[in-house]
Amino acid sequence: MKIAFIGAGSMAEAIIAGLLKQGICAKEDITVTNKQDQQRLESLKDKYGVTIMENKEAAVKGANVIFLAMKPKDAKDGIQAIKSYVTKEQLIVSVLAGISTDVIQDLFEQELRVIRSMPNTSAAIGLSATAIAKGSLATESDLTLVQSLFSAIGLCTIVEEDQLHAVTGVSGSGPAYIYYIAEAMEKAALAQGLDTEVAKKLVSQTLLGAAHMLQETDKDAEVLRREVTSPGGTTQRGISVLDDWKVSEAFENCIKGATERSREMGEELAEKLREMASN
Numbered sequence: 336m337k338i339a340f341i342g343a344g345s346m347a348e349a350i351i352a353g354l355l356k357q358g359i360c361a362k363e364d365i366t367v368t369n370k371q372d373q374q375r376l377e378s379l380k381d382k383y384g385v386t387i388m389e390n391k392e393a394a395v396k397g398a399n400v401i402f403l404a405m406k407p408k409d410a411k412d413g414i415q416a417i418k419s420y421v422t423k424e425q426l427i428v429s430v431l432a433g434i435s436t437d438v439i440q441d442l443f444e445q446e447l448r449v450i451r452s453m454p455n456t457s458a459a460i461g462l463s464a465t466a467i468a469k470g471s472l473a474t475e476s477d478l479t480l481v482q483s484l485f486s487a488i489g490l491c492t493i494v495e496e497d498q499l500h501a502v503t504g505v506s507g508s509g510p511a512y513i514y515y516i517a518e519a520m521e522k523a524a525l526a527q528g529l530d531t532e533v534a535k536k537l538v539s540q541t542l543l544g545a546a547h548m549l550q551e552t553d554k555d556a557e558v559l560r561r562e563v564t565s566p567g568g569t570t571q572r573g574i575s576v577l578d579d580w581k582v583s584e585a586f587e588n589c590i591k592g593a594t595e596r597s598r599e600m601g602e603e604l605a606e607k608l609r610e611m612a613s614n
């Protein structure tokens with residue numbers, strides 16, 4: 336299968352790295368283009384051996400699957416640059432946060448099969464948490480194909496398209512929340528006298544172990560948390576501080592805000608297109 340990436344940023348790289356690492360496609364089958372940063376393309380070529388192209392027609396020609404991997408704000412220009420070279424036989428896979436498959440179809444101004452996805456950067460090591468949804472013209476077999484691609488680089492579940500906003504707020508942005516926690520725990524460990532290397536090792540292994548416990552035991556997070564928390568002990572004191580600082584509510588608002596932002600980004604582009612159509 337030949338895959339073209341329009342956009343060569345962190346998400347494109349994470350997917351490319353994952354696909355190659357898992358042997359889903361050969362480096363010769365991947366073509367990458369971006370807006371103008373030739374140095375970035377060269378670095379992807381050096382690192383992964385993929386084909387890089389500035390010419391947009393050449394980039395999409397012959398691809399079975401075209402990944403849209405530019406920022407949502409660049410979707411209009413990015414699609415404009417390739418739309419006259421894309422054919423109905425090619426399957427479009429969007430990773431753009433917030434942008435609906437209808438808007439993508441409108442931007443191409445032709446009846447294309449579009450699958451919308453929300454992976455995360457852990458795709459780079461085969462551990463993405465991805466959800467996908469199909470646009471009105473995509474088929475069940477398109478969905479199955481894209482699910483098999485993303486399943487090769489982590490978990491991939493199928494959702495209704497509207498749920499992708501919440502997915503973005505939870506697992507698309509999610510790695511950043513966990514890194515935020517890691518940063519905070521490392522900083523706190525230093526303040527308590529541990530040295531940087533020890534703090535980093537202990538924090539990352541603690542996150543890794545806890546994630547495995549969540550997946551490999553049949554226990555809920557709450558049960559696992561209680562098992563760590565001895566009455567009158569250290570964890571109880573620590574958790575009581577998190578409760579005092581309303582960390583749980585902070586997460587509720589964090590995910591709500593990110594979900595709302597996904598909807599807004601979709602609406603901003605849809606509104607722009609409506610304005611252009613009415614002028």
Ligand SMILES: NC(=O)C1=CN([C@@H]2O[C@H](COP(=O)(O)OP(=O)(O)OC[C@H]3O[C@@H](n4cnc5c(N)ncnc54)[C@H](O)[C@@H]3O)[C@@H](O)[C@H]2O)C=CC1
Pocket residue numbers: 341342343344345346347368369370371372375404405406407409412413414416430431432453454455456507508
């Ligand atoms: N970074 C993340 O963790 C995740 C990002 N996403 C989505 O992935 C998409 C890309 O995000 P990042 O990789 O983080 O962005 P990025 O800023 O790292 O990369 C964007 C890429 O798009 C290219 N680009 C911009 N305008 C273009 C145009 N007109 N034609 C061709 N290429 C163009 C840029 O040159 C750059 O290579 C976004 O839509 C984002 O919503 C989805 C899930 C997770």
Ligand SMILES: O=C(O)[C@@H]1CCC=N1
Pocket residue numbers: 432503507508
């Ligand atoms: O922050 C963003 O908008 C993108 C979407 C999910 C992760 N990064």
